[in-house]
Amino acid sequence: MTLTLLALGIAVLLVFRVPVAFAFLGPSLVYMLLMGQSAGQALRLVTNASSSFPLLAVPLFILLGSLANHAGIADSLFRFAMAALARVRGNLGYVAIGTSVGFSWMSGSAVADAAALGKVQIPAMIRAGYGRRFATGVSASSSLIAPVMPPSIPAVIYAGLAAVSTGALFAASVIPALAMALGLCIVVWILVKRNPAIKAGRVDRAEVIASFKQVILPLIAPFIILGGILGGFFTPTEAAAVGVVYILLVALVQRSLPWKGLLQALKETVLTTGAIMIIVASASLLGYILARERLPQILTEAMLSVSDNPSVFLLMCMVICLILGTVIDATAILVLIVPILLPIAERYDVDPIVLGVVLIISLMIGLLTPPVGTVLFVTAAVSKTRIGEVFRGCLPFIVPSLVVALLCMLLPAAVMWLPNVLGL
Template sequence: MTIFFALFGTLLLLLFVGVPVGFAMIGASIAVLASNRGLGSVPYEMVAQRTLYGVNSFTLLAIPAFLLIGRLMNTSGISDRVFDIARSLVGHLRGGLGHVNVLSSMLFAGMSGSAVADAGGLGPVQMKAMEKDGYDRGFSAAVTASSATIGPIIPPSIPAVIYGALANVSIAAVFLGSIVPGVLMGLGLMALVAYMSHKRGYPVATRASIRDILRACGRGFLPILTPVIIIAGILSGVFTPTEASAIAVVYCALIAFFVYRTISLREFWTICRETAVDTAALLVIIAGSALYAWVLARYQVTSQIIDFLSANVADKWVLLLLLNLFILLVGCFIDSVPALFLLTPILTPLVVSYGIDPVHFGVVMIFNLMIGLVTPPVGTVLFTVQKVADIPFGSLVREILPFYIPLFGMLIAITFIPWLVLGVPNWLLN
């Protein structure tokens, strides 16, 4: 356990002084190796090998593909088409644009797989429409931030790809296990929007006609097919999740270039360049986490943690409760992707030793970390939305407080009712 506290403490110290997450993991690993072996005896060849081994994964090729899909969707104007579909379906309800905000995020989630892509791409469209119809800017920003967390829940999902690769579990199962929690999460947010809209007297729009609904669905039909192609292809065995991401990139590019004609070659080059920069940053984190996990395994830290908890925690439900609190705490200070790379190698063997399904735990951990995206002090989505909405950060935090109720409520539900996660993958895969 001394090695664990040294590793974790050094990592937190490096993060506190501003070292990027990937380099902080590498630095903490080398520091622990040096303290145990001496600075001159650190196996630097093995350090280099392990960092390169971490990024040498066919599965992880899906990450840049999904990042590229999100940027293509945002730049090509597909966000507007998705918003119009949602508006035609639920815009007539009390607080209609709040419901539209949530539903459009659910639809966009099936295409981008990223909360930040949702907040940065669809968010401005949502908030501009809500403010124009008389909604408070703070309320609009709070709905946008909380609904953006659905993006990495409903498949396809970048965190699900990462977890599946790290935990060596079926990515298709994690995708399918996320469907029901993602839908219930959206319904919970819509229920809160309905209550707050009634309490504040927000407007009710006229119901869209059948013709308007068909027109909106026709304009956005091709993008909506993206998640259908991905999930259907994976389930049918036609292609793997990584191959599905590449096919989805080609499909989205064809739509943007030849159907909607909203992207030029110059814009596409800019999108690819920005995606490459984002991917490079993630690869550093992946490489650092691989070395970090190797050091944990070398000093048998995971086994020591399992032995310690086995001697003190007998019930798996108590363990899940404690792990939820721990992951929530980590998610408040570390972004979701680095947190996944940090926690998965440690926690997955632990939960498996207690008889907990790793797919169930993976969805719970991803869901938990998504709440961290809208929780201070880090809260990546909070800062993204605050920048777009141009409101004080404190005002946004006050407005988003009620939205934690459905988020935490659903977290508790999927933690202690496993079939909410496992029902769909057990039904379709078995």
């Protein structure tokens, strides 16, 4: 009954569009008061949750992506990819995906990717004769690669919650992220094949060379960041700091980051970090309450009564994430469910790294599903398109992410292959 009333309280607040953090925090504080728990204990719980050292990497990776955006790196990547793939039929669809892959090595955020690249990609595709649904769908969907491909902000949060190696989780995410990109390319190929109006262009070698000169220095950043983490030279937090310094140096050399852009990047970092930390703090308090009410034990018994197959457990986790992702922010869901699902995963003998990859991919799909799909709203805003139109354009592109999540459940050895090779 207590859990039911708590859930109803949160649901009512969400229906009235109360921000997720406060929708969690309000009923949780009422529970603490009614159950004789002190306000000081609640304060300690939320403070300890947001003062975790691994979470220090989050604002640094956010700053890294914001600096890369304001330094014009996203635009440079798009220009180079468009010039290099000019002779490929349907090239702008592949360019959108390829640019997202390249920018994801510096961003780690689907929202940042959608905002930075969508305003360039979508108008270019519409001018070239691609349908608006196709343009918004491929741009929004390809942005999901960013929070899966390292350095991934959700992965940093999960690693801190699950007490697993961030480097190992980064390594495990590489193959699924590339598989998502490949799946999106297949969907683009199918859709382009059905549209004979889309023609190939001609390669301008001068443009290829000029645009390549603009991206060669930024493209070194992923090797510094990921190479440093996976090679054991940096911790994720140190790698993020090194990446920020490197991007600043690149921007200084290329004179691509004005003072106004730097200040805007700092402002965006503060606002985004503040929002994430408030969600982490409030969700951690709610997680404490759920653990106190023995929800993990209740769920363990319920899941084991359904099946003792690890793949079935991961499938149930995926379904839970897909459902919750339609109404709640992905960060809040991670902070809320990871402490609950980890003990259950141990009973199923599921590697926490594999669980993390499945959860992150499943939750990112929620960014494309209404009513809370953040990437939908961002894409609609930058393209001046109705939300419903963007969502219909995304539908065929959601399939590859679902398939990759299912493959990660069925083939956990493939997920763990790279971390095992690197000895992480």
